[in-house]
Structure formats: C-alpha cells, structure tokens
Amino acid sequence: MAGENAVLHAQERTGTGKGAARQARRNGMVPGIVFGGDVDPLPINIPFNELIKRLKAGRFRSTLFTLKIDGHDDVRVICRDVQRDVVKDLPTHLDLMRLRRATKINLFIHVNVEGEEESPGLKKGGVLTLIRPEVELLVTAGDIPEQINIDVSELQIGDSITISDVKLPQGAKPTIDRDFVIATLSAPSGLRAEDDDEDQPEAGEVPTTEMDASDDA
Template structure:
C-alpha cells in the first residue's frame, strides 16, 4: 500500500525581494520558493504556525508533500532547505523542489512488526527491541510504501533481524549499503538475573575450594 502523502498548504506571495519577505513574516507567514520540474519558480507563503508544527514533528526534509496552492495544480514537493533565525532558531524561509512521479527520493519509512503471537521468544517472556523503528529507503515518488513489514513468526530469544531478512517493496532499496540490524528478541530481565546469580554462585564455589585448608592425612603427627 502506498504511503499517504500529507498536504502542505501555501499561497502565492505577491512581490519578491527582502521587502515582500519581511511583510510576509509580519503577517504570520514564512516566505518560500517552489522551483524545478521544468517550470518557472513560484514565490509562496506558508502559515508560520502550521510550518513550525511540522518542523517539530521531525524529518521535515525527508518528507514528501502534496503542495496545494490556490490557482495552481497540486504538485509533489520535497524541502531542500529551511533557513532559520540565528538567534531564535525559528524558520524564516524555505525552498521546495517539485518532483516528477518517476523521481527517486530518499525517505524514512516506518517498520511494522506482525505476528507477535507466533513468536517463540515472546512465549518465553522475551521482548522485542526495535533498533530501527524507521528505515531510510530510496523510493520512487509515485510509489512510496506506507511501511515495511517484519514477520516475527518463529522468532526466538536471541534472534537478530537484519535489513536483508526483510522483503522490501518493489523498487525500494536501503540508503545504507550494509546488512544493518532492524530489531532483536531480548531475554526477559528475570532470566538474565538468574543466569547472573548462577554465574556468581559458581564463581564463589571455585573461590571457596581454593581457600579451604587441606585436611590432615592419616598418620600425620599432631
């Protein structure tokens, strides 16, 4: 299933230059520019509070948006830069690049774990440790997966799941060129404690034997 692409609302900015940009900021907007795609650049304004909310959500530069501007056809864009105030660290300008449906882009895709009830390790009290709840993939703009799926069937305590163990959607490939870890099944804390106690007891037994005085042999003089 293709990932749902969020909308980004904007309006055309009348006028260009620093004066028009300052006026937009006074009115509660962040000025920006949309370029690429074989058409002329378009100056835009984006609502300051809406943009700030998306920035706080994270991964703004890795998110594909459906840009909606009155009087223009919707277009898919990705942000190529956000300028910020050097003191307040708040957005002052953004650059958006138009994408064709055939464009290849890098995005973070969520990892979904399924069949928890069929995992052997969970029946023994183990827990899932998600090392990478999201994975950066190179995908086609027209076919962005909603998630990648990890099947936990028969996974046992100590099992480690790597990226090469997962069937990725057609056309998608990791941006990291090594077999990195996605998750593992960890032993329950109680089991770890018991193992540690047994190891400590065994170690103490060895020490006690080493320190115990040798018994007198028969016939030794008192």
Template structure:
C-alpha cells in the same frame, strides 16, 4: 503508498526583501517551489502551519503535498532559513518531484504477529534497534511502513534489514552491512539466573582443578 501531509500555500507577486517582508507582516513565510521541469514559483505559507510541521521533526525528509492556490504539487523541503536570534522560519525552499524522482526518506518499522512468536510467548523481550530506516525510494512507490513478521521467532533471534521485503527499486541508505532492526532477548530474570549459573559453574571448575596443598614439616 503513504498519504502525504498537506501544506497550503499561495502564490505571491514580487521577489526580493521587500516582498518577503510584506509576506511576513501578514503572518506568512515566503518561499519558492522549483524543479520538475517547470518554472520556479514564489509562494507564501502560513507561519503557524509551517512551524507545527517543523516541530514534528524530519521535515527535510518528509514528502509533502503542497497546494498552491489549490493546485497540488508533490514536494520535499530542501532548505529552511531561520532567524538567527529567535530560530523561527523566515524562508522555505521546496523541490517539486515527478513520479520517477528518487529521494531519501525515513520509513517507520512496524512489528506484526507478536503472539505467533514462541520467543515472545515464553516471556522473551522484543528489543527494537531501529524504529525507522532511511531508504532511497521512488516518489511514486513510497512504502507507508516496513513490516517485520515475528511469526516463529525464538529467543536469541535477530531481525536484519535483509529479512524485510522492500518495494522494487527501494534500497537502504546503509549499504556496507546487513544492519540489525530488532532482536528477541531472554527475560531479564532468566538472563540473570543464567549469569548466576555460569558463575557457579566457573567456581566449581576452579575448585575441582585446584590440587591439595601438601605441607612439609
């Protein structure tokens, strides 16, 4: 299971615009954490720390450990309100998760045993179509990564999502097709030579199929 990024927070007293403005003046972003069969808790997180995580991307699909005055909560962000002019965060909502909660997350794909692939050893090129895959996962069984074993893969082989072993209870969000993760293509020089050979063969066939023209005087 992947180790969640940690975000520190403090519980804050009061609700409403006045309390929110006070938090912002102190360099904090007001927010709330709710769900998990517990009462909502108003919180504040450090502006710089939140902004740093937002800039990394996919913040709304990243599982977090939110520490509120030292108490750990497994959460996922459900909304980030931003200033309409500066596009900076002004409020953040977190959903508290239990071990049985089901969520959508992007999981990275890694490739192993490239040296055991005859196709790659002969100069083939690994073309990655999806470097990550969106999965429906259970909060207590989130895979750190999806592993593609390239052992025995030849030039022309394609790796689909069905070729990857997914943890129990995990499924891809795309369900209407067996989508491609990667494939092994021939070296560019070999592919170019193949195209040239095919063109030459086509020319030869055309020349052989043309009947001689007889000229009548």
C-alpha cells in the same frame, strides 16, 4: 511512513523580492519557493506556526509532503533547504521541490511487524524491541511504499532481524551501507536476572579463576 502523505498548507505570494518577504514575515508567514517539475517557480507563504511544528517534529527534509495551495492543484514536494536567522535560529525562507514520478529521494519508511502471534520466542515471554520503527530508504517518487514488513513468526529468544532479512519494494534500497539491525527478541527481564545470579559465586565459594591461580602457585 504509513498512510497518506503529510500535508503542508500554503498561500501563493503575489509579491517578490525582499520587501514582499519582509511583509510576509510581519504577517506571521515564512516566504518560500516551489520549483522543479518542468513548471515555473511559484512564490509561496507558509504559516510560521505550522512550519515550526513540522520542524520540531523532525526529519522535515526527508518527509514527502502534499502541498495544498488555493487555486492550484495539489503537488507532492520535498524540502530542499530551510534558511534560518543566524541569531534567533528561526526559519526565514524555505525551498520546496516538486517531484516527478522518476525522481529518486531518501525517505523514512514505517516498519510494520507481522507474525507476533506465531513467534515461539514471544510465546515464551520474550520481549520484542523495534530498534528502528522507521528505515530510511532511497525510493522512486512514483512508487513510494507506505511501509515495509518484517516477519517475526519464527523468531526465538536471542534472534534478531536485520535489513538483509527484509524484502524491500522494487527499486528501493537502504541509505546505510551495512546490514543493520531492525528488531531484536530478547529474554524477559526476570529470566535475565536469574541467569546473572547463576553466574555469581555463592557466599564462601572461591571463584574458579582464584582456585586456578592458587593451584599454580
């Protein structure tokens, strides 16, 4: 998650209860509530089209948003629930939680690659594959990194970088409890094809395994 937080625009909802919520939906809005942070809950409406766009982009519940509401200070929030229509599967209500600086949350953090120009494997034509362009980390809301960096300057063909090779920001840790791969450096496709051809027997040549079997007979 590089750069500034994603932005959600909302309006304060003046009415409460089922009637006000139904009216909001008729007006093309999705009702919601903002809670937490030692502040009274705030009823809001979010434009339906904007919310749908965010939901389709994925990872809505693990993305940190800056919530902008006219007449209120901007606040950092994370989604805690999205209620949907049981038939149409469309959002009907959402809960957003204000974040204190000490709050621990899971977020997907952007992976930045360094050292590509120095990598001996890349100089030989190797192909760098970023298996995980983002890594989900448990972080503190007051100290969220814009990115984590991986250094490929010493990678040879066949090498890989796992999460244990990465220096994580203080207080951050992976949500996956194993040493997973982030990036690999593999041989170019042409070189891999040549290696495969070398493994195939030439026309008329008997594979070693068949020769061994005939000798045993």
